Amino acid sequence: MSTILEVTQLTRSFGGLTAVSNVDLTLEQGELVGLIGPNGAGKTTVFNLLTGVYPPSSGTIVFSSPGQTQSLGGKAPYAICRAGVGRTFQNIRLFKQLTVLENVMIAYQQNQRYPLATSFLRLPGFRRAEDEIREGARELLRVMHLDHVADELAVNLSYGGQRHLEIARALATRPTLLLLDEPAAGMNPTETAQLTELIRQIRHDFGLTVLLIEHDMSLVMQVCERIYVLDHGIVIASGTPDEVRANPRVIEAYLGEEVDHA
Amino acid sequence: MEQLAQQLVNGLALGSIYALIALGYTMVYGIIQLINFAHGDVYMVGAYVGYFCMVHLKLGFVESLVIAMAVCTVLGVVIERVAYKPLRKSTRIAVLITAIGVSLLLEYTMMFFVGADTRTYGVLPPFMEQSFQFGGVLVSMKQIIIVGISVLLMVVLQYIVRRTKIGKAMRAVSQDADAARLMGISVDNTISFTFAIGSALAGAAGVLVGVYYNAINPLMGLLPGLKAFVAAVFGGIGLIPGALLGGYFIGASETLVAGYWSSLYTDAVVFAILILVLVFKPTGLLGKNVREKV
Amino acid sequence: MKNSLVRQALMLWLPLVATYVIVLLLVQANIIDAYMQVTLATICINIVLAASLNLITGFTGQFSLGHAGFMAIGAYSTALVSMRWDSVFGFLGGLLLGGVLAALVGFLIGLPTLRLRGDYIAIATLGMAEIIRILLQNFEFTNGAAGLSPVPQYMDWTWFFILTVGSVMLISNFIRSRQGRDAIAVREDEIAAESIGVNTTRSKVLAFAIGAFFGGIAGGMYASYFYVIKPEQFGFLKSVDILVIVVLGGLGSLSGSVIAAFLLAIISTLLQPFPGVRMILYALLLIIIMIFRPQGLLGNRELSLRLLPRFGRRREAAASGTEEA
Numbered sequence: 098m099s100t101i102l103e104v105t106q107l108t109r110s111f112g113g114l115t116a117v118s119n120v121d122l123t124l125e126q127g128e129l130v131g132l133i134g135p136n137g138a139g140k141t142t143v144f145n146l147l148t149g150v151y152p153p154s155s156g157t158i159v160f161s162s163p164g165q166t167q168s169l170g171g172k173a174p175y176a177i178c179r180a181g182v183g184r185t186f187q188n189i190r191l192f193k194q195l196t197v198l199e200n201v202m203i204a205y206q207q208n209q210r211y212p213l214a215t216s217f218l219r220l221p222g223f224r225r226a227e228d229e230i231r232e233g234a235r236e237l238l239r240v241m242h243l244d245h246v247a248d249e250l251a252v253n254l255s256y257g258g259q260r261h262l263e264i265a266r267a268l269a270t271r272p273t274l275l276l277l278d279e280p281a282a283g284m285n286p287t288e289t290a291q292l293t294e295l296i297r298q299i300r301h302d303f304g305l306t307v308l309l310i311e312h313d314m315s316l317v318m319q320v321c322e323r324i325y326v327l328d329h330g331i332v333i334a335s336g337t338p339d340e341v342r343a344n345p346r347v348i349e350a351y352l353g354e355e356v357d358h359a
Numbered sequence: 360m361e362q363l364a365q366q367l368v369n370g371l372a373l374g375s376i377y378a379l380i381a382l383g384y385t386m387v388y389g390i391i392q393l394i395n396f397a398h399g400d401v402y403m404v405g406a407y408v409g410y411f412c413m414v415h416l417k418l419g420f421v422e423s424l425v426i427a428m429a430v431c432t433v434l435g436v437v438i439e440r441v442a443y444k445p446l447r448k449s450t451r452i453a454v455l456i457t458a459i460g461v462s463l464l465l466e467y468t469m470m471f472f473v474g475a476d477t478r479t480y481g482v483l484p485p486f487m488e489q490s491f492q493f494g495g496v497l498v499s500m501k502q503i504i505i506v507g508i509s510v511l512l513m514v515v516l517q518y519i520v521r522r523t524k525i526g527k528a529m530r531a532v533s534q535d536a537d538a539a540r541l542m543g544i545s546v547d548n549t550i551s552f553t554f555a556i557g558s559a560l561a562g563a564a565g566v567l568v569g570v571y572y573n574a575i576n577p578l579m580g581l582l583p584g585l586k587a588f589v590a591a592v593f594g595g596i597g598l599i600p601g602a603l604l605g606g607y608f609i610g611a612s613e614t615l616v617a618g619y620w621s622s623l624y625t626d627a628v629v630f631a632i633l634i635l636v637l638v639f640k641p642t643g644l645l646g647k648n649v650r651e652k653v
Numbered sequence: 654m655k656n657s658l659v660r661q662a663l664m665l666w667l668p669l670v671a672t673y674v675i676v677l678l679l680v681q682a683n684i685i686d687a688y689m690q691v692t693l694a695t696i697c698i699n700i701v702l703a704a705s706l707n708l709i710t711g712f713t714g715q716f717s718l719g720h721a722g723f724m725a726i727g728a729y730s731t732a733l734v735s736m737r738w739d740s741v742f743g744f745l746g747g748l749l750l751g752g753v754l755a756a757l758v759g760f761l762i763g764l765p766t767l768r769l770r771g772d773y774i775a776i777a778t779l780g781m782a783e784i785i786r787i788l789l790q791n792f793e794f795t796n797g798a799a800g801l802s803p804v805p806q807y808m809d810w811t812w813f814f815i816l817t818v819g820s821v822m823l824i825s826n827f828i829r830s831r832q833g834r835d836a837i838a839v840r841e842d843e844i845a846a847e848s849i850g851v852n853t854t855r856s857k858v859l860a861f862a863i864g865a866f867f868g869g870i871a872g873g874m875y876a877s878y879f880y881v882i883k884p885e886q887f888g889f890l891k892s893v894d895i896l897v898i899v900v901l902g903g904l905g906s907l908s909g910s911v912i913a914a915f916l917l918a919i920i921s922t923l924l925q926p927f928p929g930v931r932m933i934l935y936a937l938l939l940i941i942i943m944i945f946r947p948q949g950l951l952g953n954r955e956l957s958l959r960l961l962p963r964f965g966r967r968r969e970a971a972a973s974g975t976e977e978a
Binding site for chain 2: 710714716718762765766769771772773775776777779780781783784787788790791889893896900904929930932933935936937938939940943944947
């Protein structure tokens with residue numbers, strides 16, 4: 098097994114507020130790892146740092162893809178995606194006025210390039226390249242059980258359908274590392290169970306490493322091999338689900354949250 | 360040296376007018392993130408109301424100024440209620456296009472009624488035609504009045520924004536409209552009030568310009584409006600001190616370019632300043648970075 | 654497969670060629686008189702202007718208020734080159750040069766400003782167009798405020814047809830390609846587009862430069878048909894004129910832009926005796942469309958027989974999806 102992602106002392110502050118502080122995080126090739134923590138712990142900020150939405154204030158992010166090891170800190174989001182990191186968004190960011198198929202095609206075509214002149218003049222090769230993009234995208238829709246709504250507008254999809262589409266779109270960028278931000282949010286237990294199975298399956302079929310943020314503990318404890326727990330921007334625990342469950346600091350962090358909510 | 364001082368005095372007067380208009384831009388942008396394109400035309404309406412009062416009703420300068428400010432206040436609130444309020448939830452492009460529509464509507468409705476010709480304020484009260492010589496620098500009474508009234512209005516504005524309840528509401532809404540609503544602030548009323556104040560200042564600027572240049576026309580609001588917007592961007596849009604800084608900077612740049620180079624290029628220089636600011640410090644001189652939430 | 658391709662090509666080209674021939678005959682028979690020819694020319698120019706601005710604003714979501722500036726560059730290039738080399742090659746060379754120069758200016762202004770938020774871009778492009786106009790007004794070689802005339806008149810119905818249909822087709826081909834879909838993704842959600850590997854800055858600048866290119870072509874068509882050009886013709890109001898067409902037809906609908914260009918030409922002709930009223934009407938049109946039908950006549954959909962069954966459903970969605978992230 099080899100390390101695919103090595104995050105060292107990752108820190109990000111916004112004005113006076115330190116959202117993420119000295120986070121160390123390692124992912125091995127093929128792992129499925131959970132990132133959990135109470136609301137506002139900085140989980141999504143970690144994702145945004147990993148995918149270049151914000152540059153880190155300090156710390157390093159080293160990403161290894163086959164044949165290349167590179168630092169991601171300070172790179173533009175699109176470059177990080179091209180390096181092999183795909184992601185979904187907690188607050189669903191689909192191209193709402195485009196069809197489900199178009200959503201996935203746009204992601205898929207990033208690896209299926211043809212020159213501008215071909216586009217303008219419909220040169221030979223245009224149709225074939227477009228067909229490949231369309232077919233590739235359709236295939237991913239089948240994987241995510243969305244092929245029957247391919248021509249619907251993304252905005253008209255059910256909530257669960259939109260979450261599936263986010264994953265399909267991320268997969269279309271052909272990532273080696275997939276970051277899922279609360280993929281089961283808003284789903285009922287049956288849907289969550291189906292999604293859990295689907296995540297396992299795509300990890301296997303696409304040879305992915307997966308890092309996922311989740312609130313649904315049953316999902317996290319079921320699928321994740323290892324878990325990092327974040328609280329107030331700091332990693333307070335990490336280990337197997339059983340180890341994390343037994344960790345007093347984790348219990349405290351979560352209990353504290355429940356008291357706040359009461 | 361004397362020429363420089365003279366240009367700076369002229370720049371101060373011109374800058375006061377830009378600052379007054381820029382304040383309205385910046386307050387409205389601060390509160391609903393809209394470039395209120397019609398703002399320059401509210402200023403034009405102010406100039407015409409002042410003209411009507413002084414020339415046709417034979418009212419004094421101060422009365423005319425107050426009436427113009429009152430009319431513009433009402434106009435600003437009506438524009439906001441009728442044209443912008445229905446679009447609170449629309450895209451920014453949609454509201455901006457509407458603002459352009461309102462701007463054209465004011466310009467061409469005015470033109471329809473008063474014609475396209477330039478009009479003059481005519482003979483002013485004698486005290487306003489005085490001027491004073493300081494060394495080699497000529498300072499006219501009009502310039503003193505412009506700067507004086509502008510400063511007075513800015514002080515009043517500062518007082519309203521800093522010390523009154525509605526001023527606090529304005530600041531709260533511009534920080535976070537939803538949170539302000541939860542705190543029991545009427546967001547709609549606060550936005551209307553912001554338009555009211557901004558428009559009153561623009562109305563005052565209109566009368567001052569009418570007196571200063573003694574020439575007004577229905578399209579007079581377009582260019583000064585844009586330049587005042589440049590001023591607001593220069594200082595940092597949404598920030599009241601930024602609008603003042605920007606207004607005086609643009610005013611001074613313009614008179615200096617006209618004095619030392621050619622008045623043909625003043626507008627081009629102002630827009631070049633705009634593009635440079637947008638490229639190198641889009642948040643303006645006094646602004647700080649704000650990031651989009653993901 | 655092959656058969657349907659042939660049928661598609663026939664459905665596209667047959668009506669086009671028929672239109673060309675019929676109008677040509679009507680012009681020669683003088684049934685389309687001189688006055689109507691001017692209107693026809695204006696419509697063609699406006700179609701190219703609106704289609705190119707729609708690419709920038711409707712499809713890529715970047716609000717430009719400076720399209721008249723690109724038009725001015727194209728008009729002056731065509732005029733200057735064809736006045737020096739008075740031949741059809743001079744005309745075409747000037748036209749092409751105008752497009753390329755406009756694209757270059759678009760690229761230079763777009764590269765730094767397209768990183769900014771939408772409304773800042775609007776003001777930056779407006780500023781750019783004003784600078785262009787002021788420079789043209791003061792340069793020696795552009796003959797200042799008096800402008801240039803007579804520009805050799807090469808534009809006839811054949812050229813109008815070729816350039817208009819060609820421009821719209823090229824823009825349409827771009828939109829329905831990989832690069833065009835990238836641009837649309839930028840309009841829909843910039844952060845999501847970046848996250849799936851779209852270089853959004855590149856996409857925006859590309860669309861902006863292409864839009865500028867065709868804006869320049871439209872300017873060249875204008876110069877060579879109306880043979881007198883002055884800086885004042887390319888002011889802010891011209892940019893607004895173009896914007897009205899795009900907004901009326903629908904942001905993100907090329908066929909909408911074409912239909913709106915015809916519609917506004919008719920309105921303009923009817924209002925010819927009352928120039929003041931025309932602008933008041935335009936202003937009201939902008940406000941009313943934005944308040945009651947922000948998606949314009951066609952929304953972001955294209956008018957085509959193939960799409961008609963889907964049309965109703967999509968429109969519904971477009972109406973519910975006008976809020977912005």
